[in-house]
Each structure stands twice: as structure tokens, then as C-alpha cells.
Amino acid sequence: MIRVLGIETSCDETAASVVTFDSGASEIRSNVVLSQIAEHAAFGGVVPEIAARAHVEALDGIVEAALADAGTDLSEIDAVAATAGPGLVGGLIVGLMTAKAIAAAAGKPLLAINHLEGHALTARLTDGLEFPYLLLLVSGGHTQIVRVAGVGDYQRWATTVDDALGEAFDKTAKMLGLPYPGGPNVEKAAEKGDAARFTFPRPMKGAAQPDFSFSGLKTAVRQAASAIAPLTDRDVADICASFQAAVADALQDRVRRALERFRAEFPDMKAPALVVAGGVAANRTIKATLEALCRDAGFRFVAPPLKLCTDNAAMIAWAGIERLRAGLADTDDDAFAFVPRSRWPLDGVSTPVVGSGRRGAKA
Numbered sequence: 110m111i112r113v114l115g116i117e118t119s120c121d122e123t124a125a126s127v128v129t130f131d132s133g134a135s136e137i138r139s140n141v142v143l144s145q146i147a148e149h150a151a152f153g154g155v156v157p158e159i160a161a162r163a164h165v166e167a168l169d170g171i172v173e174a175a176l177a178d179a180g181t182d183l184s185e186i187d188a189v190a191a192t193a194g195p196g197l198v199g200g201l202i203v204g205l206m207t208a209k210a211i212a213a214a215a216g217k218p219l220l221a222i223n224h225l226e227g228h229a230l231t232a233r234l235t236d237g238l239e240f241p242y243l244l245l246l247v248s249g250g251h252t253q254i255v256r257v258a259g260v261g262d263y264q265r266w267a268t269t270v271d272d273a274l275g276e277a278f279d280k281t282a283k284m285l286g287l288p289y290p291g292g293p294n295v296e297k298a299a300e301k302g303d304a305a306r307f308t309f310p311r312p313m314k315g316a317a318q319p320d321f322s323f324s325g326l327k328t329a330v331r332q333a334a335s336a337i338a339p340l341t342d343r344d345v346a347d348i349c350a351s352f353q354a355a356v357a358d359a360l361q362d363r364v365r366r367a368l369e370r371f372r373a374e375f376p377d378m379k380a381p382a383l384v385v386a387g388g389v390a391a392n393r394t395i396k397a398t399l400e401a402l403c404r405d406a407g408f409r410f411v412a413p414p415l416k417l418c419t420d421n422a423a424m425i426a427w428a429g430i431e432r433l434r435a436g437l438a439d440t441d442d443d444a445f446a447f448v449p450r451s452r453w454p455l456d457g458v459s460t461p462v463v464g465s466g467r468r469g470a471k472a
């Protein structure tokens with residue numbers, strides 16, 4: 110039996126979790142997530158300094174709650190896994206330093222985990238998925254397609270050259286006067302809207318590379334909105350519906366290319382799988398579009414439960430378990446010397462995409 114305490118503080122969720130693995134079966138013994146949405150709402154986005162302070166105040170209690178919920182204590186924990194990047198550096202410092210202190214005091218190994226690896230491996234915790242598979246990560250800070258071939262074996266096939274998709278939803282909401290976080294509110298407004306009223310660009314559609322771009326779409330939304338201002342509720346609904354349709358269409362084109370490439374690399378796989386992760390995966394239009402795409406392409410569509418798709422510490426504990434089992438755990442010297450990394454590409458080799466200087470706060 111392996112029992113790992115996970116800690117996640119890379120953005121605006123303070124989270125801790127205990128996950129176990131025993132003779133082939135994994136179990137989430139506790140999963141405590143404290144969202145800071147209320148603290149940031151007035152600013153229309155995550156404020157790094159507020160986030161770091163909120164993590165400092167909450168983390169001890171959240172770790173205690175995760176241990177108590179799991180009916181365990183530090184003496185029974187085999188290792189402490191903490192997000193060490195990418196993300197907002199203030200929060201990362203809080204989480205990693207706390208994990209170092211706990212691990213040192215309890216005499217346990219420490220694992221410095223890449224947050225993206227947590228997202229990438231979640232489907233193995235929830236669905237027992239075998240390698241290899243394709244991951245679409247669509248969150249407030251990342252829009253990536255990653256080929257996941259093993260623990261530590263990741264290849265980024267696509268990323269955004271400008272805004273992350275969640276960021277595009279959040280900025281669109283802000284322009285239209287909808288509250289933060291924007292994604293769910295844009296989706297809600299879109300339900301009553303006419304998706305055919307505005308024809309927004311489908312960024313990158315048809316491009317040979319599977320990369321994403323959303324800033325042109327955002328500009329088109331701004332121009333359409335200012336051309337008809339002041340906006341009625343009907344206008345807002347129509348813009349949201351048209352925006353969402355453009356996003357779904359662009360995403361479908363981009364992901365289709367990746368599915369084709371995956372097929373070409375693994376022609377003998379009977380049931381290849383596409384996994385979605387990240388908060389935007391909650392969007393029903395986007396989910397339905399991807400489901401249909403997978404059905405047509407003969408792919409399994411795997412969407413882990415939303416609370417494990419959005420930021421949480423169970424995925425960090427699980428990545429720790431995967432690393433321990435694969436013999437890829439950090440040595441004590443490396444782990445305790447690890448300095449949080451605000452940028453930390455999952456595959457370590459992907460070259461930066463031209464123009465990708467502006468990433469959102471979230472991962």
C-alpha cells in the first residue's frame with residue numbers, strides 16, 4: 110500500500126488530499142479544495158499577491174482537514190507530493206515550503222510535482238486508463254494537446270500562441286459585463302442566444318500545425334460589442350452563443366488534427382482515447398462537440414469528474430504515486446533543493462511558441 114499526501118497551491122485553489130494505491134486499486138481518501146474565487150471576484154481575475162496570502166492563511170488547516178477526512182495522520186503517510194510549478198510563484202512557494210517542512214519534520218520523502226503532470230495522469234486515477242493516450246487540457250492558464258505515453262513521457266503537440274481558452278472566456282465575460290469567473294456565465298448567457306447572429310473568426314482553422322489562438326477572436330467580440338453598444342440582454346446572449354460556437358468549431362478543427370496524428374503514430378491501437386481536463390471541459394457545447402468528434406474518429410472520450418478536472422490536490426498525490434511506482438521519485442537532495450518554477454513545460458523540450466508571451470495565471 111502506498112499512501113501519499115498531495116498539496117496544490119499553484120493558482121487560486123488551496124488544496125490537500127490523501128490518495129492510496131493498493132494491489133492495483135487507487136482510492137481518493139480525501140480531497141479538500143478551498144477556492145479563492147470570492148477573494149478575487151472584485152478584481153475580475155486572480156491577483157497573485159492576494160492568492161499567496163490566502164494560501165498562507167489556509168494551507169495548514171486544509172492539510173489537517175485532508176488527513177482527518179482520510180482517517181490518517183502523518184506517521185502513516187509514505188510521501189508528501191506538492192505542486193512545484195508551473196503557476197503563480199507566490200503560491201508555489203507556500204505549497205512547496207509547507208510540504209518540505211512537513212516531509213522534513215515527519216521524516217518522509219518529498220516529491221516536487223509538475224502541475225501539468227497532475228492533470229495529465231488524472232484519467233489513470235479515475236478511469237484506470239492505459240498509456241498511450243491524448244490529453245486536451247483547456248483551463249484558465251493552459252490550452253494544450255499532449256501525447257501521454259508513460260509516466261514522465263509527455264510530448265506537447267499543440268499549445269496556444271496567445272490566450273488560454275479559459276482566459277478567452279473570462280475576458281469575453283468581462284467585456285460583456287458578466288461576472289467572474291467568466292466561463293460558466295458565458296455558457297449560461299449563451300443558452301438563450303442565437304449562435305448564428307454573429308460570425309466570429311475560427312482562429313487557426315485549417316492551419317497545418319495543431320496550435321491554438323484566441324486573441325483575434327476576443328478582438329472580434331470586442332468590435333462586435335462596441336458596434337452595437339449599449340448592449341441589451343439579448344445582444345449579450347447572442348454574442349456569447351456566437352463566441353461559443355466559434356470556439357467549439359475552432360477546437361474541433363484543432364483536435365481533429367491531433368487525433369489523426371495519434372492514429373498515424375499508433376495505427377494498431379483498438380480504442381485510442383482522448384482525455385479532457387481543465388475547467389473549460391465543463392462547457393456542455395464544447396464537451397458535446399468533442400464527444401461527437403471522438404465518436405466519428407473512433408476514439409474513446411474520457412472526461413474525468415469535473416472536480417478532478419479542475420485544480421485539486423488528489424491529482425498531485427496521484428502523480429506522486431505514479432512517480433514512486435515508476436521509480437521516478439526525486440532523490441531527497443533534489444526534492445529538498447527544488448526551487449518553484451513559474452514556467453515548467455511538461456515535456457521539457459517543447460520550444461516556446463512564437464508570440465506565446467502572455468499566459469494566464471492558472472495552469
Ligand code: KG4
Pocket residue numbers: 120247248249250251274275276278279290291292293296387388389390391392393418419420471472
Ligand atoms: O481548471 P480551472 O478550474 O483552473 C485552472 O485554470 O487551472 O479552469 C478555470 C477556467 C476559467 O477560465 C473558467 O472561466 C473556465 O475554466 N470555465 C469555463 C466553464 N467553467 C469554467 N469555461 C467555459 N465554460 C464553462 N462552463
Ligand code: ZN
Pocket residue numbers: 224228248419420471472
Ligand atoms: Zn490546472
